[in-house]
Amino acid sequence: MLTINRLSLADAHILIGGARAKAEEIGVPMCIAITDESGQLIAFERMDGGKITSTIIAQDKAYTAAGAKRSTESYGTASQPGQPAYGINSAIGGRLTVVAGGIPVIVEGEVVGGIGVSSGTPAQDHACALAGIDRFPVEV
Amino acid sequence: MLTINRLSLADAHILIGGARAKAEEIGVPMCIAITDESGQLIAFERMDGGKITSTIIAQDKAYTAAGAKRSTESYGTASQPGQPAYGINSAIGGRLTVVAGGIPVIVEGEVVGGIGVSSGTPAQDHACALAGIDRFPVEV
Amino acid sequence: MLTINRLSLADAHILIGGARAKAEEIGVPMCIAITDESGQLIAFERMDGGKITSTIIAQDKAYTAAGAKRSTESYGTASQPGQPAYGINSAIGGRLTVVAGGIPVIVEGEVVGGIGVSSGTPAQDHACALAGIDRFPVEV
Amino acid sequence: MLTINRLSLADAHILIGGARAKAEEIGVPMCIAITDESGQLIAFERMDGGKITSTIIAQDKAYTAAGAKRSTESYGTASQPGQPAYGINSAIGGRLTVVAGGIPVIVEGEVVGGIGVSSGTPAQDHACALAGIDRFPVEV
Numbered sequence: 402m403l404t405i406n407r408l409s410l411a412d413a414h415i416l417i418g419g420a421r422a423k424a425e426e427i428g429v430p431m432c433i434a435i436t437d438e439s440g441q442l443i444a445f446e447r448m449d450g451g452k453i454t455s456t457i458i459a460q461d462k463a464y465t466a467a468g469a470k471r472s473t474e475s476y477g478t479a480s481q482p483g484q485p486a487y488g489i490n491s492a493i494g495g496r497l498t499v500v501a502g503g504i505p506v507i508v509e510g511e512v513v514g515g516i517g518v519s520s521g522t523p524a525q526d527h528a529c530a531l532a533g534i535d536r537f538p539v540e541v
Numbered sequence: 542m543l544t545i546n547r548l549s550l551a552d553a554h555i556l557i558g559g560a561r562a563k564a565e566e567i568g569v570p571m572c573i574a575i576t577d578e579s580g581q582l583i584a585f586e587r588m589d590g591g592k593i594t595s596t597i598i599a600q601d602k603a604y605t606a607a608g609a610k611r612s613t614e615s616y617g618t619a620s621q622p623g624q625p626a627y628g629i630n631s632a633i634g635g636r637l638t639v640v641a642g643g644i645p646v647i648v649e650g651e652v653v654g655g656i657g658v659s660s661g662t663p664a665q666d667h668a669c670a671l672a673g674i675d676r677f678p679v680e681v
Numbered sequence: 682m683l684t685i686n687r688l689s690l691a692d693a694h695i696l697i698g699g700a701r702a703k704a705e706e707i708g709v710p711m712c713i714a715i716t717d718e719s720g721q722l723i724a725f726e727r728m729d730g731g732k733i734t735s736t737i738i739a740q741d742k743a744y745t746a747a748g749a750k751r752s753t754e755s756y757g758t759a760s761q762p763g764q765p766a767y768g769i770n771s772a773i774g775g776r777l778t779v780v781a782g783g784i785p786v787i788v789e790g791e792v793v794g795g796i797g798v799s800s801g802t803p804a805q806d807h808a809c810a811l812a813g814i815d816r817f818p819v820e821v
Numbered sequence: 822m823l824t825i826n827r828l829s830l831a832d833a834h835i836l837i838g839g840a841r842a843k844a845e846e847i848g849v850p851m852c853i854a855i856t857d858e859s860g861q862l863i864a865f866e867r868m869d870g871g872k873i874t875s876t877i878i879a880q881d882k883a884y885t886a887a888g889a890k891r892s893t894e895s896y897g898t899a900s901q902p903g904q905p906a907y908g909i910n911s912a913i914g915g916r917l918t919v920v921a922g923g924i925p926v927i928v929e930g931e932v933v934g935g936i937g938v939s940s941g942t943p944a945q946d947h948a949c950a951l952a953g954i955d956r957f958p959v960e961v
Binding site for chain 3: 402403404405406437508
C-alpha cells in the first residue's frame with residue numbers, strides 16, 4: 402500500500418487566495434483551478450469577468466501540472482518544434498496543456514496537487530499561479 | 542481470410558518485464574502499455590510513482606506504434622513544421638502520438654503488437670520501450 | 682493536507698491474480714483492470730480471448746467503483762427507470778458504468794482503489810472482481 | 822504468440838454484397854459496415870439515400886458485434902430495464918450499440934469480423950446484416 406499526501410479543500414482555498422490577490426493586483430479577472438495530485442478538481446473560482454474558455458483551460462493546466470509533475474510553462478519549451486516533447490499538446494484529448502499557467506504544488510519534494518490559472522496572457526497566468534504557490538505554507 | 546499473428550498475454554508480460562528492468566536501472570518509474578497489432582490494450586503497468594498523465598499517453602504511444610507500424614519517435618521527425626505529417630499529432634482525437642516512447646513489436650517482418658512507455662524524458666521512454674523489445678524472444 | 686492510502690502495483694497484481702484464478706476456474710477469459718482510489722489505471726490484463734470491447738469497459742468499471750466508492754452492480758439497481766440515479770450511465774462521457782463487475786477496494790473503511798472485470802456475464806464479471814478482492818490481504 | 826483469423830477485404834465485399842442485395846429487395850438504402858475481429862473498419866458503403874447518422878451507427882454496430890462477440894440485437898434484450906446489462910448502451914463513449922443490426926461474423930466457432938447495418942428499422946437492419954452473413958461462404 403502507498404501513502405499519498407494530498408491538498409485538502411482548506412489548502413486549495415489558500416492557493417486560490419494567493420492567485421486571486423495577484424489577479425486583482427494586476428487587474429485581470431482569472432479562472433483559477435486547484436486539483437489534487439491525481440489531477441482531479443478540488444476547487445475552482447471564476448472571478449467575475451473571467452473567460453469562458455478559461456473555465457476548461459484552467460482545469461486542464463492544473464491537471465497537467467499535477468499529473469505530469471511539471472509546470473505547463475516547461476512543457477511549452479519542451480514541445481517547441483524540434484524539441485523532444487513536440488506534439489504533446491494534443492495528448493489526452495487535448496487536455497495536456499503546454500501554455501504557461503499550470504504549476505504543481507510540491508511539499509517536501511512530493512507533488513500534492515496542481516494549480517492552473519487562465520484568462521490573461523500566459524505570463525500573467527503563470528504569475529498568478531506562482532502567487533498562489535507562494536501563499537501556500539510550506540510545512541517544515 | 543487473413544491470418545494474423547498477435548502478442549499473447551504471456552508475450553506482453555515479457556515485454557513489460559524488459560521495459561521495467563530498464564526503468565529500474567535508470568531510476569525512473571514508468572507507465573508501460575502493451576497493445577496487440579490492432580492497438581487494443583493487452584497489459585499495462587504503472588510502476589509506483591509513474592505519472593498520472595502517462596497512464597493515457599503510454600497506451601496511446603503503444604496504439605500509435607502498433608496501428609501505424611512505426612515508432613512514435615519517427616512521427617516526431619515527420620510531423621515537424623514543414624514536414625509532410627505536420628499536424629498529425631492531433632489526429633484520432635489526439636491519440637496519435639508523435640513523442641518518442643512507442644515502438645511496434647515486429648516478428649518476422651510483421652507487426653504483432655506495440656509497446657508504449659511514458660513518464661521520463663522521451664529519450665528515456667524510448668530506451669525503456671526498446672529494452673522491452675530487446676527482451677522479446679525472436680522466433681526463429 | 683490529507684493523507685491518502687492507495688494500492689501499489691504489487692497490490693494490484695495480487696488483485697488481478699485473484700480475479701484471473703476465478704476466471705480460469707469458470708473458463709471465461711476476462712479483461713481485468715485495477716485503478717487507484719482516484720480511478721487512474723495501475724494495472725491491466727486481457728486474458729487471451731478476452732473481449733475487445735471489455736478492454737475499455739473493465740477500466741471504466743474500476744474507475745466507477747473507485748471514484749464513486751460503490752459497486753457498479755449497486756448502480757445498476759439505483760439507475761433503473763424511476764429510480765433516483767436513472768440515466769447516470771451516460772455520465773462522464775459514458776465512463777460511469779452501471780453494469781456489475783466493478784468493486785471498490787476498501788481497507789479499514791477507506792477506498793484505496795477499484796477492480797473492474799469484463800468479458801463474461803455481469804454476474805461472472807462480478808464474481809471474478811469479488812475473487813480479486815478476496816485474495817487481497819486485509820491489513821490488520 | 823496468438824494466431825488470429827480475420828476477414829480480408831474480399832471477404833468484406835462478399836458480406837456487403839449480401840446485405841446490399843437484401844436492402845435493394847426491401848427497398849431501403851442502407852449504410853453497411855464491415856469490421857475485422859478487433860472492430861476496426863475494413864469496408865463501408867452508404868447506398869444512395871442512406872442516412873447520415875447511420876454512417877456512424879453502422880460502424881458502431883459492427884464494432885460492437887465483433888468486439889463483444891454477440892449480436893447487437895442480443896444486447897438489446899440483455900440491456901432492458903431490470904436486465905443484467907442494463908445501461909451498457911452508453912459504454913465506450915456510446916459506441917457500444919444495443920440496437921439490432923450488428924452481427925459477428927463467425928467461422929469455425931471463431932469471430933473473424935463484424936457486420937453492421939443501419940438506416941431502416943432495427944428489424945430491417947438486422948435482416949440485411951443476416952443476409953450478408955448468409956452470403957458468406959462458410960469454410961468447411
